[in-house]
Each structure stands twice: as structure tokens, then as C-alpha cells.
Amino acid sequence: MFKVLLIQANSPMDTMIPPNLSVMSAYLKQHGIDVKLFDTTFYKWRNLTGDDMRETTLQVRKKKVTFKDLGIDFKKTDMTDDYLKMVEEYKPNLIGLSAVSLTYKMGLSLISASFDFHIPTIIGGVHATVCPDEVVKEKCVDIVCIGEGEQALLELCQRMDKEDDYSDIRNLWVKKDGKIIKNPPRPPIDINILPFQDWELFDKKRKWKPMGNEINITACVELNRGCPFSCTYCTNEFFHKLYKRTNYRERKIEKFIEEVKYLKNKHNIKYLYIAAESFLVTKKERFLKFIRLYGKIKIPFWMETRPESVTDEKIKLLKGVGLESMNIGIESGNEEYRYKMLNRKMTNQQIVNAVQIVKKYGVRIGTNNIIGFPDETRENIFETILLNREADPDSIMIHPFNPYFGTELYNYCLKKGYIKEGQHGKDYRQDYILEQPSISQKELYGLYRTFAMYTKFPISRWNEVKKAETDDVVFKKLSKEYEKRYLP
Numbered sequence: 001m002f003k004v005l006l007i008q009a010n011s012p013m014d015t016m017i018p019p020n021l022s023v024m025s026a027y028l029k030q031h032g033i034d035v036k037l038f039d040t041t042f043y044k045w046r047n048l049t050g051d052d053m054r055e056t057t058l059q060v061r062k063k064k065v066t067f068k069d070l071g072i073d074f075k076k077t078d079m080t081d082d083y084l085k086m087v088e089e090y091k092p093n094l095i096g097l098s099a100v101s102l103t104y105k106m107g108l109s110l111i112s113a114s115f116d117f118h119i120p121t122i123i124g125g126v127h128a129t130v131c132p133d134e135v136v137k138e139k140c141v142d143i144v145c146i147g148e149g150e151q152a153l154l155e156l157c158q159r160m161d162k163e164d165d166y167s168d169i170r171n172l173w174v175k176k177d178g179k180i181i182k183n184p185p186r187p188p189i190d191i192n193i194l195p196f197q198d199w200e201l202f203d204k205k206r207k208w209k210p211m212g213n214e215i216n217i218t219a220c221v222e223l224n225r226g227c228p229f230s231c232t233y234c235t236n237e238f239f240h241k242l243y244k245r246t247n248y249r250e251r252k253i254e255k256f257i258e259e260v261k262y263l264k265n266k267h268n269i270k271y272l273y274i275a276a277e278s279f280l281v282t283k284k285e286r287f288l289k290f291i292r293l294y295g296k297i298k299i300p301f302w303m304e305t306r307p308e309s310v311t312d313e314k315i316k317l318l319k320g321v322g323l324e325s326m327n328i329g330i331e332s333g334n335e336e337y338r339y340k341m342l343n344r345k346m347t348n349q350q351i352v353n354a355v356q357i358v359k360k361y362g363v364r365i366g367t368n369n370i371i372g373f374p375d376e377t378r379e380n381i382f383e384t385i386l387l388n389r390e391a392d393p394d395s396i397m398i399h400p401f402n403p404y405f406g407t408e409l410y411n412y413c414l415k416k417g418y419i420k421e422g423q424h425g426k427d428y429r430q431d432y433i434l435e436q437p438s439i440s441q442k443e444l445y446g447l448y449r450t451f452a453m454y455t456k457f458p459i460s461r462w463n464e465v466k467k468a469e470t471d472d473v474v475f476k477k478l479s480k481e482y483e484k485r486y487l488p
Helices: 019-030 050-056 079-090 101-113 126-130 132-136 150-161 236-243 253-267 284-294 312-320 335-340 348-360 378-391 408-416 441-456 459-468 472-485
Strands: 003-008 034-039 094-098 121-124 143-145 172-176 179-182 208-211 214-222 271-275 301-305 323-331 364-371 395-400
Touching: 003 019, 003 079, 003 101, 019 034, 019 150, 019 214, 034 079, 079 101, 094 101, 094 150, 101 121, 101 126, 121 126, 121 150, 126 132, 126 143, 126 236, 132 143, 132 172, 143 150, 208 271, 214 253, 253 284, 284 312, 312 323, 312 348, 323 348, 323 378, 348 364, 348 378, 364 378, 364 441, 378 441, 395 441, 441 459, 441 472, 459 472
Parallel strands: 003 034, 003 094, 094 121, 121 143, 214 271, 271 301, 301 323, 323 364, 364 395
Antiparallel strands: 143 172, 172 179, 208 214
């Protein structure tokens, strides 16, 4: 049997099982390919996890039940040694790495460590798709997958198994005879033909995911793939250009419901994370079918959508079938900046109205905010703070802006000299790399950790909060007070 070793280069303790790899594994197994996973999730290759930062910056309350209470902790062994041992024992015919920009270098170090085994390697994922020229130059990389990988990887495995030439497979850049053959992308896959997720690939500890104030067995299930919009900081914009058409596809509601039932019966899921960046922009008929069919499942769920798509009727119906929590994107509180620089064409009033509608039905509502955009000033960030104060969400997500390759804002930052050639965005939950005259990195980090305080504490206490931007003693004192008074 042809054997593939997949590597998930994942951030520490980002536990939710990803649909991309679990569906990929199921698709390959469906066609007779054996699959094994090396997972970096439980290795502490960074000091702080994303959830650590969200607790530190008061976005979420510290959990009453922790990962350690559930027997989930970091491995004590060396990550590279464990990887090499798996390669030696499993003896795969192909090694594949999936990575985003943050985890690419770490994943590449593993691929490089197994170079002497002379096993063909392929790298895919968002980073490889937007930076193929950079990735393909690496000595340890034989093939780069651009775009979605299900069909391309299966075709590659089948041809390698038969020892056939695979240099003309669409979506793949292939090294051959000292040259790089750059094949064009194939059309986006029909997501309705894909099998249900393969959770057997993962450690059982990956089932547990912090959501809100609890840790539950949580499933992330695709309802849509891609996004119909083109925000300038998001790689969806790149995918629209890659395919010369929208990469947005809707999954049949019946298929989605079947997968949720399957995961509930097989893995006892208790919470659902709906993977659909803008579900509520769907047609009314499809939305009502979701309401009718999901109402029989009775699993609480989280979802996100755009504020201009929120209506009283939709939220009332969603609440009735299990909507427990949702997020909408504010990003910037300056309407003109949001419109011209981010290509987000909603008004501040639409945002406020959306939050209030969701709160009306007792659904926990959070806002997503990005600070440190190019040319953004301290005053602009306070416009975002003031908009959050007016909307009054239950929770506030704050992310430092990171310029990701392939986006319009990455090119803008490069042109303005705010980043260097070849520099990549890092973890949106804790890193900030821009060097720009409008705001320093030090001031940005100070506002990042106090953003929630400015949003909830009375304005009369803002001088005190300002001290907390740089004074750790004041920050710790105010953090304790904030947690007691404002964190749900």
C-alpha cells in the first residue's frame, strides 16, 4: 500500500482538528492510500500559545478546567527526534507538509531533517500557495502544491505508486532534470464530493477545544469554503486571483448535517464550530433549510458572519436551533479607512445594530478587531475602541495586524518600507512586525494589552489604563479587576 506521511506544522496547543487535513486523509484513504500524521501541536516550540495571549490580553477568562486537568500537556521529548523516528519506522513513500506563514520555517526544519532518507517531499498549504517561488528553492523540497490539494495529492500518489511520470499534474510545481515545471491550477474542487473528516489520524487529545469559558469536544465542520469578499488583508483575495474566479463554494446543507451527525455519533462532539466566514450572506432558501434540518441535532454552535448580513429574523431563528455564540468583524472603527484601505463596505451603524440584535436574543456576541494597520495612528485605534464601547459586545477579540504575502496590504507595506523584502507575517494573536512612523511597536503592544480595558472601563479611568500600557504592576492590578467585572 502506498504510504503518505503528513506533517501538520501547527501552533502549540491549537487543538481543534482541522477540516483540511482530516478531509485530505479521508479522501486519500477512500482511494486506497495509507496515511499517517506527525503533529507538532503538543510540542512547545513557542513560549506562549494563542490562548495564553488571549487570556493575558483579557479577551477570554482563564478556564476553570484546564488542558492539564484533562491530561493534556506538552510532550517532554524532542520534536525532531520523534519525527525522525516516525519516518524511520513508517517508511513513507511520500512526505507532505501543510503550513501557514507562521509555522512554515518550523515545518521546513522537519522536512530538512529527513533529507538523508531520500523520500520525495511535497509542501502545500497557504504559505506554499502564496509563496511558491520561495518554497520551491529549498533543497529538501521536491514538489510544491498550489491551491487545494485533495485531487492533486491523490493523483500524485497514484502515479508515484505506478512509477509513472507526474511532472504534468495540475496544481503542482515539480522539480525534474534540474528544472522546475510549473503546472497551472485546476478549478476549485466541488466540496460536496468530499468524504467526512478522518479523526482517526489525530491524537484523541486533539478533540478538546477551548470555546468561550469551557473546553469541549469540538468539531470544526465546513459549511462553505472560501469567501465571496476580498478584504485587502486576507488571502482570500489571492485565491480569487489564482482561480480567475471566486473561490467561494457552498456545501449542500444535507451533506453538512450528515457530517455533523456522523461526528456526533462516532466522536461524541459537544460543541460545533461552523467553518463559514460569511454564512448569512447565503440565499434565504438555503438558510431556512439549515434552520429546519439543524434544529433536530441540538448541539450548541459558534459561527461568524459579516455585520451587514445580520438581521433580527436570522438571529431569532439561529438562536432557536442552538446558536450559542458568534463573532462579527469590526477590524477598524474608522469608516473611511475601513472602506478605502480594507475594502470592507459596511457602516459603523450597521456594526452597532448587528451587535445589539445578537445580544437581544441572548446569544454571546464577540467582535474581531485588528490594530496596527499600515498608517494607522493611536487616534485611529481609539476610534475602534470607541466603536466597541458603543456596540458593547460581550467579548472583544484583538489582533495585531500581520501582513500576509499575497494580500494587497502586504504589497502596500512592502512598498512603503514598513516591512522588508521576504519578511512574512507571524501569529496574528501575538506578533507585530511593522515598523512605521504612525505608531511604534512598543506603543502598539501597549494598546494591544489594554484595548479591552479602554473598551470597558469608564473613560474617567483612562489615565490609569494608559499607565498600564507600560507599567506591569498597574496592568496586573487592573487585569484582576477587569476579570471580575467584565469577563463573562
